[in-house]
Amino acid sequence: MSLNGYGHVSGDQTVVNDGKRKKRIAIIGVSSLILVAMVVAVAVGVNHSHNGTEQSNGGANSGEISTSMKAIKAICQPTDYKEACVDSLSSAAGNTTDPKELIKVAFKVAMNKITDAVKQSDVLKELEKDPRASQALDNCNELMDYAVDDLKSSFEQLGEFDLSKLDEILGDLKIWLSAAVTYQETCLDGFENTTGNAGESMKKALKTSGELTRNGLAIVTEIASVLTSLQIPTFNRRLLSEESEIPANGEFPSWVSAGKRRLLAATPATIKPNVVVAKDGSGKYKTIREAIHDIPTKSNQTFVIYIKAGVYEEHVLINKTMTNVMMIGDGPTKTKITGNKNFVDGIPTFHTATVAVVGTGFIAKNIGFENTAGAVKHQAVALRVQSDMSIFYNCKMDAYQDTLYPHTHRQFYRDCTISGTIDFIFGNAAAVFQNCKMVVRKPLENQQCIVTAQGRKDKREPTGFVLQNCTITADPLYYPFRKINLAYLGRPWKEYSRTIIMQSQIDDLIQPEGWLPWMGDFGLNTCFYSEYRNRGPGAALGKRVKWRGIKNITPQHVLDFTAARFIRGDSWIKATGVPYTPGLSAVVFIIVTTYVDHRKDTLANCHSIEPISRDTLLASIAETGKQTELAVRVSTWKQKIEHSLEEQDLRPPFDIREYGGRVLDKLSLEADYGGAMSFAGAKRNMMLLEFSLQFRN
Ligand SMILES: *[C@@H]1O[C@H](CO)[C@@H](O)[C@H](O)[C@H]1NC(C)=O
Ligand SMILES: *[C@@H]1O[C@H](CO)[C@@H](O)[C@H](O)[C@H]1NC(C)=O
Ligand SMILES: *[C@@H]1O[C@H](CO)[C@@H](O)[C@H](O)[C@H]1NC(C)=O
Ligand SMILES: *[C@@H]1O[C@H](CO)[C@@H](O)[C@H](O)[C@H]1NC(C)=O
Ligand SMILES: *[C@@H]1O[C@H](CO)[C@@H](O)[C@H](O)[C@H]1NC(C)=O
Numbered sequence: 001m002s003l004n005g006y007g008h009v010s011g012d013q014t015v016v017n018d019g020k021r022k023k024r025i026a027i028i029g030v031s032s033l034i035l036v037a038m039v040v041a042v043a044v045g046v047n048h049s050h051n052g053t054e055q056s057n058g059g060a061n062s063g064e065i066s067t068s069m070k071a072i073k074a075i076c077q078p079t080d081y082k083e084a085c086v087d088s089l090s091s092a093a094g095n096t097t098d099p100k101e102l103i104k105v106a107f108k109v110a111m112n113k114i115t116d117a118v119k120q121s122d123v124l125k126e127l128e129k130d131p132r133a134s135q136a137l138d139n140c141n142e143l144m145d146y147a148v149d150d151l152k153s154s155f156e157q158l159g160e161f162d163l164s165k166l167d168e169i170l171g172d173l174k175i176w177l178s179a180a181v182t183y184q185e186t187c188l189d190g191f192e193n194t195t196g197n198a199g200e201s202m203k204k205a206l207k208t209s210g211e212l213t214r215n216g217l218a219i220v221t222e223i224a225s226v227l228t229s230l231q232i233p234t235f236n237r238r239l240l241s242e243e244s245e246i247p248a249n250g251e252f253p254s255w256v257s258a259g260k261r262r263l264l265a266a267t268p269a270t271i272k273p274n275v276v277v278a279k280d281g282s283g284k285y286k287t288i289r290e291a292i293h294d295i296p297t298k299s300n301q302t303f304v305i306y307i308k309a310g311v312y313e314e315h316v317l318i319n320k321t322m323t324n325v326m327m328i329g330d331g332p333t334k335t336k337i338t339g340n341k342n343f344v345d346g347i348p349t350f351h352t353a354t355v356a357v358v359g360t361g362f363i364a365k366n367i368g369f370e371n372t373a374g375a376v377k378h379q380a381v382a383l384r385v386q387s388d389m390s391i392f393y394n395c396k397m398d399a400y401q402d403t404l405y406p407h408t409h410r411q412f413y414r415d416c417t418i419s420g421t422i423d424f425i426f427g428n429a430a431a432v433f434q435n436c437k438m439v440v441r442k443p444l445e446n447q448q449c450i451v452t453a454q455g456r457k458d459k460r461e462p463t464g465f466v467l468q469n470c471t472i473t474a475d476p477l478y479y480p481f482r483k484i485n486l487a488y489l490g491r492p493w494k495e496y497s498r499t500i501i502m503q504s505q506i507d508d509l510i511q512p513e514g515w516l517p518w519m520g521d522f523g524l525n526t527c528f529y530s531e532y533r534n535r536g537p538g539a540a541l542g543k544r545v546k547w548r549g550i551k552n553i554t555p556q557h558v559l560d561f562t563a564a565r566f567i568r569g570d571s572w573i574k575a576t577g578v579p580y581t582p583g584l585s586a587v588v589f590i591i592v593t594t595y596v597d598h599r600k601d602t603l604a605n606c607h608s609i610e611p612i613s614r615d616t617l618l619a620s621i622a623e624t625g626k627q628t629e630l631a632v633r634v635s636t637w638k639q640k641i642e643h644s645l646e647e648q649d650l651r652p653p654f655d656i657r658e659y660g661g662r663v664l665d666k667l668s669l670e671a672d673y674g675g676a677m678s679f680a681g682a683k684r685n686m687m688l689l690e691f692s693l694q695f696r697n
Contacts, residue, residue: 071097078222081211107155113209118144120205124198133198135348136190147183150176170224177217178461179408182428184210190348214458221460274303279310288316295322302326309334322359329367332396336368342377353384362387371399375444381405389572406431410567423453430463432563436470440487442478452490454497464498466561474509482509488516492523500561502532510538513545532558
């Protein structure tokens with residue numbers, strides 16, 4: 001998606017917005033069908049008048065056939081597998097020329113092909129002798145079920161929809177189609193090292209459905225990019241200008257139940273969960289497995305399970321009918337769910353997870369997830385997550401190889417600690433990790449450690465891992481071995497593997513090369529790895545590998561990987577009350593430290609500084625405001641700061657050090673988008689302050 005759509009909010013934003021609102025209302029009036037048709041037409045270059053002429057020239061029938069073939073060809077134009085696209089549509093779409101119908105048919109054919117593949121896997125299963133292959137076939141059945149679900153959601157989404165939400169809808173479609181691609185891929189991954197030809201047969205059975213799913217993703221991506229380039233006012237802007245204001249007013253979207261909000265703000269002592277699990281018998285159940293039977297089916301109300309302190313040795317599956325479940329514990333080291341399933345003992349990686357979460361809208365707070373199989377047992381997942389719009393807050397995930405598996409969909413991790421050895425965060429979700437700690441543990445003697453192995457398969461998938469203000473560090477037991485068992489930031493599990501590490505602390509365990517190849521030159525040109533303004537001895541970029549996939553990212557481009565944009569966090573994270581940074585975060589942090597620490601000596605000598613420092617502060621804040629995308633929000637906190645400045649004046653002598661720290665703390669707390677200001681801007685503000693202080697001295 002182009003960045004232009006977000007643009008910069010100018011000073012006369014209100015005026016602009018008013019005009020936009022009118023325009024938007026007008027556009028909403030247009031039938032969605034026409035718009036989608038129009039967009040597709042622009043996207044793929046269907047020339048309506050040309051078609052019209054042809055239709056009247058030819059006989060009614062042949063005209064229709066060629067028109068619908070034209071529409072099909074146009075729809076299929078942006079896809080990678082054109083032949084599969086045209087073939088499937090021309091045999092299944094009748095003679096419709098409506099692009100929306102054609103897209104729906106494309107999804108439907110993909111679904112049918114997957115269903116065929118499932119039948120195929122049942123046949124193969126009958127004949128299968130290798131137990132690993134047999135399990136892989138079982139997995140495929142489950143995974144195909146998920147894939148069909150996501151395609152079905154995509155199909156249904158294209159019914160009647162609110163045009164003003166078109167950008168969200170296209171975002172959802174991309175996420176779901178990407179998940180459908182991933183599930184098919186995971187099915188095939190399961191056959192690695194199996195004997196017999198079940199793997200090859202499944203590969204053949206899934207060939208067409210895989211191509212058609214990726215075609216669907218290509219078509220949707222094309223529409224989204226055309227919409228962006230048309231600069232339709234409803235598109236893109238809305239997210240920042242409206243949605244972000246909802247929580248600011250203290251009103252939450254109706255779908256956020258009171259329970260969810262209350263819980264995230266409260267402590268276990270003050271909550272009323274739907275069910276309490278306690279090992280010591282003081283709750284309704286002693287195990288989590290029993291408690292999850294109480295979860296209502298497909299509920300849109302948050303169902304809260306309070307798991308009291310204790311070590312729960314069980315395997316938990318929050319399946320797809322269990323939506324909006326929240327688990328809250330007594331702390332990530334106190335409430336622990338633990339297991340030890342693993343690959344070496346014959347279980348496919350996909351099914352080794354101690355806890356697996358599928359149902360949409362899952363939240364976990366204060367819980368530890370663990371797989372204790374140990375390094376010798378190879379792949380052994382502590383937590384697998386498919387839940388769309390899921391949140392993990394103050395949690396801990398501990399294992400060795402493949403600890404955390406953010407498999408599909410949108411996920412948000414905040415204040416979590418994740419430990420492991422090889423590929424210990426792996427999968428193909430769109431996942432943002434904020435303020436998390438990635439702890440490398442001691443592996444087996446001959447092993448290397450890799451923090452991430454992101455698995456993006458198609459270049460259009462909106463997935464990837466974003467680490468923001470995280471710390472990548474060594475476990476004390478590993479530390480002495482860091483020069484023997486080398487550690488890397490990541491490696492490309494699939495061709496388009498994508499990982500962005502920004503504003504984070506990278507300790508000296510990470511090798512100067514930074515990234516590790518998967519196998520030969522696989523993915524080195526097509527992956528997308530970027531490091532943006534990291535700090536620490538492991539963050540130096542000078543000796544990094546020089547693959548084409550290692551990207552230098554601009555301050556503008558990096559915004560695409562902030563939580564507000566990358567996973568549309570404003571619309572589902574913000575309202576839950578979980579601490580959340582929608583934009584960049586560390587800039588404010590840098591100002592605070594520089595301001596308070598670096599300037600200590602000079603500042604300590606300043607007594608009668610108040611008039612200038614106050615004006616300077618205000619000036620720098622105003623300057624910041626100008627640079628910040630969300631001018632409206634900036635002005636709110638600016639007012640607050642001005643107000644407290646006035647109060648401050650009543651209590652001389654004015655301690656600028658203390659005060660500067662406080663103001664900037666406020667900034668970081670209240671100006672959610674404050675982080676979006678450019679580093680250059682922040683630096684200029686610092687110089688302004690410095691200059692005035694020197695002048696004063
Ligand atoms: C083609 O369109 C005509 C009318 O537009 C309709 O009656 C006919 O059933 C359609 N054919 C197919 C195969 O869908
Ligand atoms: C498959 O076998 C090869 C060779 O024995 C091994 O290196 C590899 O790790 C195995 N793959 C898995 C997933 O265990
Ligand atoms: C919850 O689901 C029901 C039934 O599907 C629906 O009627 C209702 O509007 C939903 N409530 C919210 C707040 O979304
Ligand atoms: C989800 O789990 C519940 C409880 O174990 C079960 O009744 C239900 O059938 C499961 N749903 C699916 C789709 O597996
Ligand atoms: C960055 O993370 C650290 C450690 O989790 C935290 O103390 C700090 O407040 C974070 N900074 C910002 C700007 O969020």
